[in-house]
Amino acid sequence: MEDVLTISETAARSGFSASALRYYEREGLIDASRTQGGQRRFRRSELRRLAFIAAARHVGLTLEEIKEALSLLPAERTPTKADWTRISRSWRHRLDDEIRALERLRDGLDSCIGCGCLSLQRCRLSNPNDIVADRGSGAVFLPKPLHPPSVEHQ
Amino acid sequence: MEDVLTISETAARSGFSASALRYYEREGLIDASRTQGGQRRFRRSELRRLAFIAAARHVGLTLEEIKEALSLLPAERTPTKADWTRISRSWRHRLDDEIRALERLRDGLDSCIGCGCLSLQRCRLSNPNDIVADRGSGAVFLPKPLHPPSVEHQ
DNA sequence: GTACAACTTGAAGTTGACTTCAAGTCAAGA
DNA sequence: TCTTGACTTGAAGTCAACTTCAAGTTGTAC
Numbered sequence: 001m002e003d004v005l006t007i008s009e010t011a012a013r014s015g016f017s018a019s020a021l022r023y024y025e026r027e028g029l030i031d032a033s034r035t036q037g038g039q040r041r042f043r044r045s046e047l048r049r050l051a052f053i054a055a056a057r058h059v060g061l062t063l064e065e066i067k068e069a070l071s072l073l074p075a076e077r078t079p080t081k082a083d084w085t086r087i088s089r090s091w092r093h094r095l096d097d098e099i100r101a102l103e104r105l106r107d108g109l110d111s112c113i114g115c116g117c118l119s120l121q122r123c124r125l126s127n128p129n130d131i132v133a134d135r136g137s138g139a140v141f142l143p144k145p146l147h148p149p150s151v152e153h154q
Numbered sequence: 155m156e157d158v159l160t161i162s163e164t165a166a167r168s169g170f171s172a173s174a175l176r177y178y179e180r181e182g183l184i185d186a187s188r189t190q191g192g193q194r195r196f197r198r199s200e201l202r203r204l205a206f207i208a209a210a211r212h213v214g215l216t217l218e219e220i221k222e223a224l225s226l227l228p229a230e231r232t233p234t235k236a237d238w239t240r241i242s243r244s245w246r247h248r249l250d251d252e253i254r255a256l257e258r259l260r261d262g263l264d265s266c267i268g269c270g271c272l273s274l275q276r277c278r279l280s281n282p283n284d285i286v287a288d289r290g291s292g293a294v295f296l297p298k299p300l301h302p303p304s305v306e307h308q
Numbered sequence: 309g310t311a312c313a314a315c316t317t318g319a320a321g322t323t324g325a326c327t328t329c330a331a332g333t334c335a336a337g338a
Numbered sequence: 339t340c341t342t343g344a345c346t347t348g349a350a351g352t353c354a355a356c357t358t359c360a361a362g363t364t365g366t367a368c
Contacts, residue, residue: 006344006345007344007345008344008345017326017327018344018345019326019327019328020325020326020327022346022347023325023326023327027325035334035335037333037334037335037345037346038333038334038345038346038347039333039334039335039344039345039346040345040346055266058259059259059263062324062325063324063325063326064324084266088263088266091263092260092263092264095256095259095260095263096260098256099253099256099257099260102249102252102253102256103253105212105213105249106246106249106250106253109213109242109245109246109249110246112209112238112242160314160315161314161315162314162315171356171357172314172315173356173357173358174355174356174357176316176317177355177356177357181355189315189364189365191315191316191363191364191365192315192316192317192363192364193314193315193316193363193364193365194315194316216354216355217354217355217356218354
């Protein structure tokens with residue numbers, strides 16, 4: 001139990017599986033040194049990084065976005081309070097947006113209860129383009145825009 | 155423009171792509187008759203079914219769940235108001251749950267802003283097991299429970 | 309009758325975030 | 339030194355919900 005951790009210790013402490021840690025390392029989200037035998041050794045500071053990753057995942061960021069966010073944090077220093085405030089604020093916006101979208105959807109549902117029309121023209125539920133308006137690239141919680149309206153060339 | 159529609163007409167009117175319609179038919183969510191040449195012809199009533207599917211997808215149901223929901227609607231009759239009320243109520247619960255989960259996550263974020271600890275032990279954000287508590291099988295909007303804690307056998 | 313867009317099929321590809329596998333290597337306690 | 343659990347790798351598999359492809363067929367407007 002030195003100041004570095006094996007992969008399974010890191011897994012246990014971070015809550016990620018060992019295979020996820022290997023994957024994150026491959027993807028460049030975390031970093032590990034090696035023993036001369038080639039086994040990974042994680043610095044304790046990686047646990048902080050992993051906590052950040054876990055939080056970001058819970059907020060709904062993709063690994064790609066997380067990687068980007070991490071790259072904005074000075075590599076080896078502990079993020080400052082300012083860093084953290086900036087990031088958590090953007091996450092909050094994201095969550096707010098998601099919540100608002102869901103609320104609009106719910107309200108649409110309410111307006112449909114007892115109506116049951118499900119008209120493709122009229123129903124706000126089956127036709128929620130105006131409800132869940134252009135979510136841009138940000139949304140993660142909503143079930144995907146029913147797949148891109150891809151123009152088939154057939 | 156008879157009382158049946160070709161696949162591309164159905165696609166245009168429903169908003170689904172033709173390939174999605176084929177897929178849904180294969181999966182048993184919708185039904186189509188055939189010309190003697192083998193081309194699909196969709197009854198107009200399928201548009202209603204497709205509207206239902208679109209709505210359910212927006213609420214976040216999987217196709218599997220939608221199939222189940224559809225199977226509870228008497229096959230060929232138009233769903234009654236009671237049918238619809240029952241279903242939309244369950245969808246509303248679902249949305250309410252999702253919204254509550256997101257709000258709890260956001261509140262956790264708030265409690266972290268300005269703290270910046272991200273301690274694996276203390277931070278509610280990186281450790282939201284108590285925040286986003288057992289979402290059961292129902293949740294669709296949240297980014298997945300960070301993958302099942304799968305015990306690797308290695 | 310002919311052209312050509314629209315349609316058909318089964319199979320394979322896509323995406324993200326991992327997991328699983330096989331086959332082999334390392335580390336540490338007895 | 340031996341054993342054995344922990345570790346390594348690259349490659350392939352998984353999931354859902356489709357999309358894309360290739361190669362061939364149908365329907366219809368002219």
